[in-house]
Amino acid sequence: MKLILLSGGSGKRLWPMSNDSRSKQFLKVLPAPDGGRVSMLQRVWRQLGAVGLRSNTFICASKAQWEVISSQLGDVPFIQEPSRRDTFPAIALATLYLRDVVGCPDDEVVAVVPVDHYVEDAYFAHIAQLESTLHASGADLVLLGVQPTEPTSKFGYMRIESKGEADWLKVASFVEKPPQKQAEQLIAEGALWNCGVFCFRLSFLRSVLANKGYPTTYKALHEQFDALPKRSFDYEVVEQTRSIAARAYEGTWKDLGTWESLSQEMASTFAGNGDAVDCTNTHVVNELDIPVVVMGVHNAMVVTTPDGILVADKQSTSRLKDVIGHYDGRPMYEERRWGWYRVLDVQKLEDGTEVLTKSVELHAGQHLSYQKHVKRSETWTILEGNGELALDNRIITVVPGDVIRIYPEQWHALRAATRLRFIEVQRGLELVDEDVVRRFLAWEDIVSYCRSGLSL
Amino acid sequence: MKLILLSGGSGKRLWPMSNDSRSKQFLKVLPAPDGGRVSMLQRVWRQLGAVGLRSNTFICASKAQWEVISSQLGDVPFIQEPSRRDTFPAIALATLYLRDVVGCPDDEVVAVVPVDHYVEDAYFAHIAQLESTLHASGADLVLLGVQPTEPTSKFGYMRIESKGEADWLKVASFVEKPPQKQAEQLIAEGALWNCGVFCFRLSFLRSVLANKGYPTTYKALHEQFDALPKRSFDYEVVEQTRSIAARAYEGTWKDLGTWESLSQEMASTFAGNGDAVDCTNTHVVNELDIPVVVMGVHNAMVVTTPDGILVADKQSTSRLKDVIGHYDGRPMYEERRWGWYRVLDVQKLEDGTEVLTKSVELHAGQHLSYQKHVKRSETWTILEGNGELALDNRIITVVPGDVIRIYPEQWHALRAATRLRFIEVQRGLELVDEDVVRRFLAWEDIVSYCRSGLSL
Numbered sequence: 001m002k003l004i005l006l007s008g009g010s011g012k013r014l015w016p017m018s019n020d021s022r023s024k025q026f027l028k029v030l031p032a033p034d035g036g037r038v039s040m041l042q043r044v045w046r047q048l049g050a051v052g053l054r055s056n057t058f059i060c061a062s063k064a065q066w067e068v069i070s071s072q073l074g075d076v077p078f079i080q081e082p083s084r085r086d087t088f089p090a091i092a093l094a095t096l097y098l099r100d101v102v103g104c105p106d107d108e109v110v111a112v113v114p115v116d117h118y119v120e121d122a123y124f125a126h127i128a129q130l131e132s133t134l135h136a137s138g139a140d141l142v143l144l145g146v147q148p149t150e151p152t153s154k155f156g157y158m159r160i161e162s163k164g165e166a167d168w169l170k171v172a173s174f175v176e177k178p179p180q181k182q183a184e185q186l187i188a189e190g191a192l193w194n195c196g197v198f199c200f201r202l203s204f205l206r207s208v209l210a211n212k213g214y215p216t217t218y219k220a221l222h223e224q225f226d227a228l229p230k231r232s233f234d235y236e237v238v239e240q241t242r243s244i245a246a247r248a249y250e251g252t253w254k255d256l257g258t259w260e261s262l263s264q265e266m267a268s269t270f271a272g273n274g275d276a277v278d279c280t281n282t283h284v285v286n287e288l289d290i291p292v293v294v295m296g297v298h299n300a301m302v303v304t305t306p307d308g309i310l311v312a313d314k315q316s317t318s319r320l321k322d323v324i325g326h327y328d329g330r331p332m333y334e335e336r337r338w339g340w341y342r343v344l345d346v347q348k349l350e351d352g353t354e355v356l357t358k359s360v361e362l363h364a365g366q367h368l369s370y371q372k373h374v375k376r377s378e379t380w381t382i383l384e385g386n387g388e389l390a391l392d393n394r395i396i397t398v399v400p401g402d403v404i405r406i407y408p409e410q411w412h413a414l415r416a417a418t419r420l421r422f423i424e425v426q427r428g429l430e431l432v433d434e435d436v437v438r439r440f441l442a443w444e445d446i447v448s449y450c451r452s453g454l455s456l
Numbered sequence: 457m458k459l460i461l462l463s464g465g466s467g468k469r470l471w472p473m474s475n476d477s478r479s480k481q482f483l484k485v486l487p488a489p490d491g492g493r494v495s496m497l498q499r500v501w502r503q504l505g506a507v508g509l510r511s512n513t514f515i516c517a518s519k520a521q522w523e524v525i526s527s528q529l530g531d532v533p534f535i536q537e538p539s540r541r542d543t544f545p546a547i548a549l550a551t552l553y554l555r556d557v558v559g560c561p562d563d564e565v566v567a568v569v570p571v572d573h574y575v576e577d578a579y580f581a582h583i584a585q586l587e588s589t590l591h592a593s594g595a596d597l598v599l600l601g602v603q604p605t606e607p608t609s610k611f612g613y614m615r616i617e618s619k620g621e622a623d624w625l626k627v628a629s630f631v632e633k634p635p636q637k638q639a640e641q642l643i644a645e646g647a648l649w650n651c652g653v654f655c656f657r658l659s660f661l662r663s664v665l666a667n668k669g670y671p672t673t674y675k676a677l678h679e680q681f682d683a684l685p686k687r688s689f690d691y692e693v694v695e696q697t698r699s700i701a702a703r704a705y706e707g708t709w710k711d712l713g714t715w716e717s718l719s720q721e722m723a724s725t726f727a728g729n730g731d732a733v734d735c736t737n738t739h740v741v742n743e744l745d746i747p748v749v750v751m752g753v754h755n756a757m758v759v760t761t762p763d764g765i766l767v768a769d770k771q772s773t774s775r776l777k778d779v780i781g782h783y784d785g786r787p788m789y790e791e792r793r794w795g796w797y798r799v800l801d802v803q804k805l806e807d808g809t810e811v812l813t814k815s816v817e818l819h820a821g822q823h824l825s826y827q828k829h830v831k832r833s834e835t836w837t838i839l840e841g842n843g844e845l846a847l848d849n850r851i852i853t854v855v856p857g858d859v860i861r862i863y864p865e866q867w868h869a870l871r872a873a874t875r876l877r878f879i880e881v882q883r884g885l886e887l888v889d890e891d892v893v894r895r896f897l898a899w900e901d902i903v904s905y906c907r908s909g910l911s912l
Binding site: 016275278291292294302304306310312315320323324344349350351357379381400405427 | 471472742746751765766767800801807815839840877
């Protein structure tokens with residue numbers, strides 16, 4: 001069985017910590033077994049390892065997320081969505097990737113698991129059994145059903161037709177987000193929550209695609225991806241399939257999509273520099289260097305990041321998405337494949353010039369992409385570490401104290417031999433589209449280009 | 457009559473906005489007549505102007521405060537306290553300064569007014585009448601008494617012996633911070649609050665100093681200043697004087713020394729970038745570029761500055777001083793004579809090197825002091841404006857886009873022709889004592905030094 005870990009979400013409901021490149025699942029606020037703090041992604045990755053599924057897992061996500069996934073998990077098998085188009089196109093693309101790129105046979109069993117759910121290890125024990133349930137039940141689809149804990153109208157419910165053999169159930173039908181009265185009735189009848197876990201044979205999904213007139217090869221689907229409908233896998237596949245079995249999971253299953261719910265699972269009530277006194281049920285996450293002092297405030301969430309500062313009654317946080325619409329600017333902190341950067345200062349000068357001051361760290365062995373800017377100059381002051389600079393047709397050794405100027409139209413890249421820190425002052429116009437970036441060149445190739453003196 | 461405006465205070469109770477160089481009286485949060493925001497200092501300066509007293513006013517403060525006073529009021533007569541030693545030494549020094557430096561005669565009348573009180577214009581109408589009351593009453597001292605509004609035990613009370621002629625009273629005795637019961641009794645008897653306003657003849661204070669064996673010349677007192685007792689003028693002079701008159705002021709008189717009291721007079725409930733929704737009686741002052749969103753929080757004070765972030769129930773803020781003891785680090789924002797700077801980032805590297813990144817603005821026509829650093833190098837990236845750089849024995853024109861490196865032991869200064877902005881990266885050890893700074897050199901003298909090639 002191959003496992004597709006689906007990483008979606010924009011996570012505006014967790015502003016200011018989440019932004020376009022840092023969704024809910026990447027926030028390191030959960031307790032780790034070693035006492036540290038991990039993200040939901042890292043927690044799920046550990047849980048997959050514990051049931052022996054990790055080596056058959058592929059992560060399906062956008063290009064923007066790939067940088068942070070690499071940073072948190074290292075080098076993992078990755079399927080890149082060309083754009084954001086809901087779960088049906090993403091699952092179809094990932095399934096065809098398994099067939100056409102990885103070389104899986106048509107009878108390969110595929111399980112799809114969302115990355116952004118907070119669950120107990122028992123959940124993944126069920127995931128490991130999905131393949132045998134698919135065989136035993138003879139169904140086209142096997143889902144994971146969650147035992148409801150309240151008659152909420154926030155989730156979808158699956159009605160159970162009958163108990164099957166041993167440890168699986170036959171699914172009768174689906175009810176999407178019912179009113180509370182109906183939810184109570186559904187629970188009384190034994191219905192389960194649908195948690196977005198799907199298991200099927202590769203051939204099953206290919207025939208669904210063929211019947212609907214969608215491409216059935218990875219290459220073709222990838223090319224037409226942007227034209228696919230933005231629809232969920234539930235709507236486009238599950239609800240139109242007759243033979244469905246389910247396994248029932250009875251443990252904790254949480255979305256952690258609001259500060260109120262996320263704070264209940266946090267590793268500590270105060271993370272970062274500062275102190276809280278005379279507070280009850282107040283959680284503080286301070287990602288700034290500036291100390292935070294909270295006094296006599298109850299049931300509140302205080303979150304500070306370079307993107308924003310939130311002070312909110314916890315119950316209010318479900319409405320956050322509506323309030324922070326216009327603070328959705330440039331992300332001020334980003335984890336990248338090569339390290340991270342933090343924006344220290346943004347100035348818009350009277351003549352239109354924009355100035356960005358950043359603190360940057362390159363991990364040892366990593367390098368910035370080979371690039372040039374059309375209308376922007378940069379000053380780098382190297383603080384710590386050693387490395388090499390490719391600038392025009394020279395390779396220059398870089399040590400602490402060096403100050404490097406990069407003029408518009410100069411090709412440049414920087415490689416860290418040891419962990420490298422520098423302060424970068426960008427001055428110019430933000431015309432990103434006109435900049436030229438060779439994102440995936442290896443350092444050796446950059447050195448060759450650079451030494452050849454050829455313009456790219 | 458000469459007026460001494462006494463500027464004291466450290467203002468930890470208004471953390472994180474106040475710090476050692478930015479006391480309560482310098483915070484620009486009060487409404488100005490033109491709709492803008494002014495500090496308590498600027499408000500008092502305007503009120504002094506309205507009653508015609510400004511041209512005879514001298515501001516007595518520490519050297520650290522001089523920079524911000526100059527920045528807020530421009531070039532004003534200034535008496536510098538060599539160190540912080542309470543009101544008796546400060547008033548004695550300022551009075552002898554008036555005699556020995558300014559050349560006032562012994563029968564000159566001196567009025568002392570604290571700068572950090574929030575009062576109505578009528579208060580200053582009383583100040584303007586202190587001299588005539590001194591003459592009319594024949595008293596050695598004239599005080600301003602404030603009509604109490606509550607039987608608080610936070611203030612000192614003056615008992616009134618009898619009504620004098622017309623508009624002044626005879627003071628019988630003083631009671632410092634009485635219990636509430638006694639305060640009620642005092643108010644019933646017509647006692648007034650003592651608000652720290654004193655008026656006397658120069659000769660009176662000189663004879664007090666002589667009788668107590670203190671120096672009676674400015675030069676001698678200045679030299680022995682650090683050995684003077686840290687005592688208040690009330691304790692050392694007022695309570696030992698028999699013939700005291702008072703004028704009674706019945707308007708608003710507030711200390712504004714806590715966020716709770718200061719917020720009541722603030723120009724707006726939200727200052728800075730961000731928004732507050734579903735909040736009642738909550739005040740937000742955001743001095744960072746980062747947006748602040750406050751939701752569903754009541755009776756709270758939210759203050760963000762480069763020094764710290766405070767989220768507090770307003771009533772809790774009176775205990776702030778005890779809580780923030782250990783966050784009393786380097787001020788991250790400072791107004792200076794020449795402009796301002798803001799610390800964007802502080803890094804302490806593994807080898808002990810400290811890195812400070814600052815955003816700096818020089819006002820047009822101002823210049824940084826001529827200086828060199830023993831163990832620190834700097835990189836300046838000029839963002840906006842034009843000026844001149846003195847570096848070793850050269851004078852260099854500076855324009856936007858220039859990157860300037862300053863090595864240890866290099867003499868340097870920078871003058872702004874127009875408003876000049878730059879990003880400064882300091883790298884090295886913070887050995888301020890070993891640095892050499894020529895603080896009060898005029899630009900012409902710096903240019904001469906620089907061109908002469910002489911080492912200073």
